[in-house]
Amino acid sequence: MADLNTSGAGAVSGAGSVAKSGGLLAWLNAPERRGPLLVAPALITLFVMNIFPLLWSFGLSFFNYRANRLTVPSFKGLDNYEKVLTDPVVWERFQTTGIIVGASVTLQLIFGFLLALLFAKTFPLRRILLMLVLAPMMLSFVSVAIFFKLFYDPTLGLLSWAIGLFTGEPFILLATPAGSIAAIVIADAWMWSPFVMLLVLAGLVSVPTYLYEAAEIDRASPWRRFRTITFPYIKSLLLLALLFRTIETFKLFDLSFLITGGGPGASTETVAIYAYRLGFQFFRTSQASALAYLILFVVIVLTSIYLYIVNRRNEEG
């Protein structure tokens, strides 16, 4: 015991001498400070780049601040929220966003699921093809938007040329509101179906093969095998994909902004683009902040559902 006490005292005294001899560096390097110091840069960056602007813009949403005016902002309470919620344009933009989200996520689920079924099997060149199919989701939004803009171009684009071979006329997909929405939905679905495929594929490969073997012995039909074996395994992952893609597509900005500019008129203007325009073109900074918080509220609701499903899946696991 005496030895232990002695060695303990010696260690403390040793640390003190190290601190004295090493100065600030040694003090910082002490085990109890090392952890907080290592995470501090990340926390500071997060606060400066994320949390502070978030709180600042939340505060702005209660004032009448305009970024291009020198006038001192005055407190307006919930006026901006009232304006945004009673603005028919905002509801039109929510409708447009809803249509794009509904159509795009449905297509992503269908194609993602079919691709997953395909790649769950083994066949020659599967790995290479899988890499190619995954490529769109790894591209930047700007690249995808420019690619599709050129693809849809009625004079020089591939789509117009291909359809023109049959009709003899240039095909102008972006001339109508419906066509423009379809154009954005196709681009978004092309980009993100591989993501759904990845999730579903993870579920498909986790199904034990003995279950299929047993089903085969029982002469279960393919539909029954899918309904009773495959689907229960991928159900949660499909729901995850649905929610994750709904949240992301709800915030859609880049593709619509770059392919159609929100047009014709405002027919493809999503609520995210409208928030941008309110803030940076109409300079109603506070109103734009209020709208951004409404979008955030919707996203938080969707994220809560997402987290609930994740937790439930973990519990099931």
Next chain:
Amino acid sequence: MEHKPMTLKRTLSVLALTAAPFLVAESAWAKDITIRMAAPDWGPTRFMQEHANATYKAPSGNNVQLEIDFIPWPNFFDRVNASLNSGEQKYQMIVSDSQWLGTFIESGHFLKLNDLIAADAELQAIMNNLHPALVSGYSTYPNVSAADIEKTGYPHPDANYYGFPQFPDTYVTYYRTDLFCDEGENATFKAAYGSDLPCNPDDWESITWDDWENFGKHFARKSGEKLGSGTADGDFYGIAYQAAKPLDFSTMQINAFFWQFGGGIWDETTQPNSPALGVVNSAENVEGFQRFLDLLEYAPPIAKTGQMGIFEIQDLFMQGKIAAIVDWVALGAPVIDPATSKVHDRAAFAVPPGNMRDGKIDRTGNLGGQPFVLTTWNDDEVIKEALDVVKWWLSEETQIAAVKAGGQSGLVSVLNNPDYESWAPWNAQHKAMLEWQKDLWHVPEFFELLTQQQEEFDKAITGQISAQEALDNVAAFQDELLRDAGRIED
């Protein structure tokens, strides 16, 4: 002791030793000053940077560097706006679109230059040498009309001066000489429409929008049909001008139709007594806008998407898909460059069509290009250096070099140089078009006015609403916005 005469070598050595401390002292006094300027990333500003690097030497003896922050066009306003409103005070000078003047002057970011110009004979000489349309559009806020500027010269008693021309721009017609000068095409055209195709730039002086429509009808060809001395290798179109939702791409051309048909835009120079209702949606404006819409029928199909911007029509022209376009002079250089254009050896330039009114052709157009301005947070020494940069840029020598490199000048003395028209194939037309320029609003509400208008124009271009409906919506919006801002009163 024998006195030896000093050799040349010894004399030089003594002189060098005597002068050395002064030379060292002078370089120690010279300060390093950087004039950082925000500018759109394109030819005219790239040239300014390269030419400054090669030729600029501050008269003060300081080591002054012009350092241009090149910003892509689509983000240019957002970036400048964010920088100015964040208070970072990053730039000493800014290339500003003329329409932004009110926004940033009233926010306290752009420096009023009246006293500085009044105290500097060289700057006064420059102001007296600038084209009045450019002084009006690029420099004055609140806006003073070009006619008033021309009447009084410099200084105008009511003018507050803020900017100088960095790149003055106008739009002109780009056309294909292999088609417009083709005898077969001309014979067919004459048989159908009773007049010759304009072959030489001078022939375009009498061209109206009615003729432009005829060119559109005449040159529309399907793939494989005869075109000039060959055949069309794809669908071919007669005419195009800007008609697109982004930035100001529709407004710039539609304003020309308003003015040429006897209408107008909300007049900021007579606020608060100038109305928007009844002016913006006047019968003349509706007629002009309808004419603009009708002529899109003969443009490439991208017109129907509301995305036929200045770069799209330039590209289609360079790809050999259109016979004639109306576009900015600033976009001419790639069109005659073999590296970028299939029609580089067949492109010619002329004045744009106009509207025949009271027996005369009206070609009034919307002024393009940009001024450059000084910001308000610089100390006296930096302001002096920045003004020296202005003087260098607007010296005849630099301006001539800029024009020869494909740019343009706002100096009347350069425009009147006997060799000016030989420096670029569009120079004669640019000079002629400067006489027809008007600008749109400069008030701080500019961006809201423009954005809403662009959206309504886009709905009409894509066939969702009529010209009348679009202009009624624009007029109602402008009336409400400008009343709220106190710029319209009963």
